[in-house]
Amino acid sequence: MTLKRRKNRTPHPMCPLSDCMAFIGGAWTPNIIWYLSSGPRRFSELRADIPLVSAKVLTQRLRELEERGILSRAVLDTSPPSVEYALTDLxxxxxxxxxxxAEVGQRLKDKAAAAA
Amino acid sequence: MTLKRRKNRTPHPMCPLSDCMAFIGGAWTPNIIWYLSSGPRRFSELRADIPLVSAKVLTQRLRELEERGILSRAVLDTSPPSVEYALTDLxxxxxxxxxxxAEVGQRLKDKAAAAA
DNA sequence: GGGCGTGGTTACCGGCGAGATACTTCATTC
DNA sequence: GAATGAAGTATCTCGCCGGTAACCACGCCC
Known part of the structure; x- marks a missing residue:
């Protein structure tokens, strides 16, 4: 799922599951959308939000998501220029x-904590 | 995201998103869970349900999901013996x-159809 | 005014997950 | 006796992803 129509990831053309996964299946994609859901953020803020993603992959993912219309990219003419990303309606x-x-992940974590 | 604790896929240890994606992020995993949700199915049925997955990857994914307790694997002594997979409570x-x-995928597809 | 830090991006390299295709084993069926 | 079907395994290749390093334009500091 990250495609130029991320060609090889969960293709299965007629399936809504695969259609959706083609968008959010890329590494770190859910995290990026999550952190953008509370408002626009700059590249370096996203790096801080998701410390384990490398700058390279974050750039790749943001480019892909922009290309598919999931987020918008605006270069602010500060100096040095920074870039602000925001979710689109799509x-x-x-x-x-x-x-x-997020909810299921939290529930699993709670269960694991309760079991320990 | 798909791991032996699929090590490199969305790790970010403290994040519920990544925790959950570590389970369902593997290729074809959502499809497998979807088709098992309506009851146990055999290997060849799953292959027919998801025609674009290769036998190798389907086997890998089923093994992983079994290992993590998401599904159970039962060998039936028919001949030739067949194998039945079923979702666990987890x-x-x-x-x-x-x-x-699935819902979001469907909605996207509807929109695309409406736009065309 | 030359080195340094900063924000965002790109180039290069290596590992491993995933796709394609072919082959296996055993028992039934024609 | 050949073909078929179930459930895989083997091999090869390709592309995603991670890490490192370099890049560019600007402002700072002594």
């Missing part, structure tokens, strides 16, 4: 998925 | 995510 469509992922 | 926990993915 990007907001994915929030139910991101939220479900 | 596996069922992921259904909200799978459903959200």
């Amino acid at each position: 990007g907001l469509e994915f929030m139910p998925v991101i939220q479900a992922i | 596996g069922l926990e992921f259904m909200p995510v799978i459903q959200a993915i």
Whole structure:
């Protein structure tokens, strides 16, 4: 799922699951959408939000997501120029998925904590 | 995201998003869970359900999911012996995510159709 | 005014996950 | 006796992803 129509990732053309995963399946994509859901953020803020992503991959993912219309990219003419990313309306469509992922992840964590 | 604790895929240890994606991020994983959600299915049925997945990857994914307790594997002594896979209770926990993915995928497809 | 830090991006290299295709084993069926 | 079907395994290749390093334009500091 990261495609130029991320060609090889969960293709299965007629399947809504695969269609959606083609957008959010790329590494770190859910995290990026999550952190942008509370408002626009700059590149370096996203790096701080998601410390384990490398700058290279973050750039790649942001470019892909922009290309697909999930987020917008605006260069601010500060110096040095910084770049602000924001979810588009299309990007907001994915929030139910991101939220479900976060909730299930939290529930699993709670269970693990309760079991320990 | 798909791991032996799929090591390099969305690690970010403290994040519920990454925790959940570590389970369902592997290629074809959402599809497998989706088709198992309506009841146990055999290997060859899953292959027919998801025609674009190769046998190798399907085997890998099923093994991983079994190892993590998301599904169970039962060898039936028919001849030739067949193998039946079924979601466990833990596996069922992921259904909200799978459903959200399917719904958003469907909505995107509807929009695309409406736009055309 | 030359070295240094900063924000964002790109180039190069290596590992491993994933796709494609072919082959295996055993028992039934024609 | 050949073909078929179930459930894989083997091999090869390709592309994503991670890490490191370099890049460019600007402002700072002594």
